[in-house]
Amino acid sequence: MASERRELRFTTSDVDRFAAASHDVNPLHVDPAFARVTPFGGCVVHGALVAIGMLGALPAAERAGIRALRAWFAGPVIPDAAALVAAERSRKAPDVWELKLTARGKQVARVLAAPDAARIAPGLEPPAPAAGAVRWPMRRTPATPSLSTGAVTAGEYSTDDDLVALAPDGLHRTLLDGLAWCSYVVGMEIPGLHSLLSAFTLASDPGPDPDRPAAAFAIELRDHDERTGQLSIRASLSEASGASLAVARIEAFARTPIEGPDADALGVRAHAPAPARRGTAVVIGASRGFGAALSLALAARGYDVHGTHSAPAGPLSGPVTLHRLDARDAAGMTRLAADIGPIDGVVLNAALSPLSMGLTAEAASDLSAYVATSLELGAVPLGALLAAVTDFVVVCSSSALSAPPRDWPHYVAAKAALEGLASWVAETYPELRTVILRPPAMRTEMTNTPTGRIAPVATETIATWVADRLADGELPAGLTTWEPGTVTAQER
């Protein structure tokens, strides 16, 4: 059977309207400043809104009969970016539809839609009853609950009518309410603020009456895996009378916020005498993560450190002078160079969050745009500062070049381009010590994903290792590649 394909694009306004109508106002969707410092680097479309949009690819007559859904999300959908949805009848049962959404050359979401739950979602169970549980009013801000398995939460829930205007024509209101509610459960209740929706199975009431407003829900946390933060949630939605409207099993990931660098571990001593002055270092991309740790480590070894950052400053504080300046701002970087004067060393650490991507002919332009922007984040500061640098240039690459991650072809290509720039610097300025740094995956907000949190190295460990080697004077002029993949705390 030929599949129907259509372009799907969600505007920022769609996302804001869905947030208002569903009451899932998690800042990952609606607050660019919050979303900027997540692994996505910006706001993402609610998964439930993505699923609703995908149902628009079904023939209208079939769409109206859908009462049960299963949805899987493999990557974020970005507002205003094009995605392609394909709808196909299932090979196993002709009344079941399979919908796939592709963006950035990769399948980012998949939905099975059926007229009844028995086909695709047998055995869904509601949460355990919690006698006497308090029914909380709807939240206006996301919760940050402790994630205790077995805990049951009950609350009020309703949707606004604008939800219908956002959805493809003909979708049953109870199904639509159920979808919005799944979003609310994850984004506002469990895990709330630091959440990622990864999958859900939703069975809505099969009756034909679309005029049954939602009023209350109950959710039970069934499982929480500490290694990855994966949660499994049972949930039920009901009318004011208590009659069931929907039952769901929801899977989500809880993200653990990353704390700022540990100054003690980096050698910063609050009351110790200042170390002997070694010179001036500029760190591009310095307010969070590895850049913040390396800035502190260099300061602790006697460098006057100037750090630039474009997002609102992170938790970095202490002996580093921060400049809020986008690394691609040529005029700003040129002014900074004039203000600072002679520079001993520069560290190029600014990077774009790499959204997962595949390499297809259609996605090649997304890939090259990522590479171009990443290269600018290094080339602009280098162009502005290089003439004033007398000692070292460190280009932060990645161990991903030795072991390319499957979903990051753009990241690998971008880091390779920056390494090319480092080779050029070493050849053109042979008196400088030029370092290509290929650190392993470190625990930063950029890698704060379910996979990224497994066995990452602390930024402090790598920052200390690098700062010690820059400061000890033994590094020769010319090009050196450091790949401190096996550094342990003892070795530093």
Added chain:
Amino acid sequence: MIADEQFDQAFREVFEEIFGWDVEVTDADDPSSVEGWDSLAQIRLVHELESRFGVRLPDDALLERQSVGSLKALVLDHGE
């Protein structure tokens, strides 16, 4: 040890749970041949296998790319 057929059926159900009701895999399949088998799916797959078979797989299994057949062997190795 549960019967082979029962084990295979349960394994199939785990793959259906993670990759969709319509998926059909053989022991030779791996992340390059199954649509949607990316790093996130690998994590969900390992969690689902652990929950279904009552085993705890090594952390490496969460990240490593393996065939369906070697995942089966891994589950059997870590079962009772």
